[in-house]
Amino acid sequence: MRQGNTWHRILLKMMHRGRIRHLAQELRRRSIPSLLVTNLPDVRYLTGFTGSNAALVVVAEPRVSARLFTDGRYTVQAKREVQGATVRIAPKSALAEACDWAEQHAARCGFDRSQTTVAALASMKKSLGKRSFFVPADGLIAALRMVKDAIEVDYMRRAASLTCSLYEGLLGWIEPGMRERDIAAELEHRARLSGAEAMSFETIVASGERSSQPHARATQAHISAGNLVTLDFGIVLDGYCSDMTRTFAVGYGEKPVPPKAKVRWAEQREVFGAVLAAQQAGVNAVRAGATCGEVDRAARSVLEAAGYGKYFTHSTGHGVGLEIHEVPRVGKDSKDVLKAGTVITIEPGVYLPGRFGVRIEDSVLVTEDGAEVLTPAHKGWMEL
Numbered sequence: 001m002r003q004g005n006t007w008h009r010i011l012l013k014m015m016h017r018g019r020i021r022h023l024a025q026e027l028r029r030r031s032i033p034s035l036l037v038t039n040l041p042d043v044r045y046l047t048g049f050t051g052s053n054a055a056l057v058v059v060a061e062p063r064v065s066a067r068l069f070t071d072g073r074y075t076v077q078a079k080r081e082v083q084g085a086t087v088r089i090a091p092k093s094a095l096a097e098a099c100d101w102a103e104q105h106a107a108r109c110g111f112d113r114s115q116t117t118v119a120a121l122a123s124m125k126k127s128l129g130k131r132s133f134f135v136p137a138d139g140l141i142a143a144l145r146m147v148k149d150a151i152e153v154d155y156m157r158r159a160a161s162l163t164c165s166l167y168e169g170l171l172g173w174i175e176p177g178m179r180e181r182d183i184a185a186e187l188e189h190r191a192r193l194s195g196a197e198a199m200s201f202e203t204i205v206a207s208g209e210r211s212s213q214p215h216a217r218a219t220q221a222h223i224s225a226g227n228l229v230t231l232d233f234g235i236v237l238d239g240y241c242s243d244m245t246r247t248f249a250v251g252y253g254e255k256p257v258p259p260k261a262k263v264r265w266a267e268q269r270e271v272f273g274a275v276l277a278a279q280q281a282g283v284n285a286v287r288a289g290a291t292c293g294e295v296d297r298a299a300r301s302v303l304e305a306a307g308y309g310k311y312f313t314h315s316t317g318h319g320v321g322l323e324i325h326e327v328p329r330v331g332k333d334s335k336d337v338l339k340a341g342t343v344i345t346i347e348p349g350v351y352l353p354g355r356f357g358v359r360i361e362d363s364v365l366v367t368e369d370g371a372e373v374l375t376p377a378h379k380g381w382m383e384l
Contacts, residue, residue, distance in 0.1 A: 300332060
């Protein structure tokens with residue numbers, strides 16, 4: 001076991017050093033000598049550190065070096081987790097010390113404007129002698145994180161596999177009359193007992209009319225026969241998120257569908273079939289070299305042809321990784337090109353206001369010639 005832990009740490013150190021070197025190459029390509037990283041998922045990606053307070057400086061010239069600044073609460077944790085960077089326990093503000101160190105070791109320092117507040121930028125500049133020290137360097141780490149390496153793919157496969165198992169196990173437990181909030185609570189309890197570190201986001205359980213709201217929160221509403229239920233959830237495992245949505249029907253058991261409900265029941269099945277076809281078309285369009293816009297159009301065109309295009313009110317998907325929403329955005333105007341190793345969601349939906357909605361979502365890994373569905377749990381029409 002001790003030998004295995006040693007090899008694991010060596011592997012992690014090599015991985016994080018490789019990521020920092022890759023980042024340094026991109027900095028040199030942009031003629032930016034250094035980069036200040038304050039977004040915690042980015043810090044974790046580059047060094048493995050999972051604490052709640054950190055500022056990382058990566059210097060690209062004349063030689064690659066990296067230093068992570070944090071506070072005394074994380075003295076032990078930083079020593080255990082940080083790979084590829086030296087650690088400095090800051091007696092004052094970690095951000096202030098990071099800025100001071102960067103100024104001493106580089107002529108200029110990049111920062112990501114999308115991850116930096118106005119207040120934070122003012123604080124960064126406060127004690128510096130060089131007024132023009134900070135320069136924009138947007139999206140550098142996001143672009144690196146978009147393509148997952150073999151270790152990340154393994155983490156995400158395991159997170160997705162557990163997600164599917166949780167869903168399949170929950171189906172045998174759900175019964176008509178249960179409250180949405182109870183279903184969400186049971187799912188999250190099972191996730192924790194199964195080893196999940198957290199949920200990727202607040203679990204969505206939306207039944208009946210509420211399923212027409214794409215991001216409805218679970219409420220005290222009871223699920224009932226003749227209605228659809230949308231369940232959208234994910235877990236965090238080894239720091240990586242999963243994301244999956246399934247819509248299922250609450251049936252009438254052995255009783256026939258009541259005459260008054262037949263039209264609505266048939267319409268729900270029709271909409272479900274259109275969404276399922278659109279979702280599969282989106283998955284089929286995924287491959288390295290395809291644009292995100294092409295994938296969106298593949299799914300959206302199916303719903304438009306079925307007459308439901310105006311009821312598909314969001315993009316087809318998004319990237320997933322250390323965060324539940326990452327680049328790229330799989331939208332109709334997106335020109336982002338998919339690369340092998342990227343994990344995205346394919347999640348078309350139809351939402352008929354005040355009536356019902358259907359969404360089906362898989363997380364998929366982009367491959368050179370297609371897509372590997374990471375969440376292969378049953379997604380066809382199903383009645384509880």
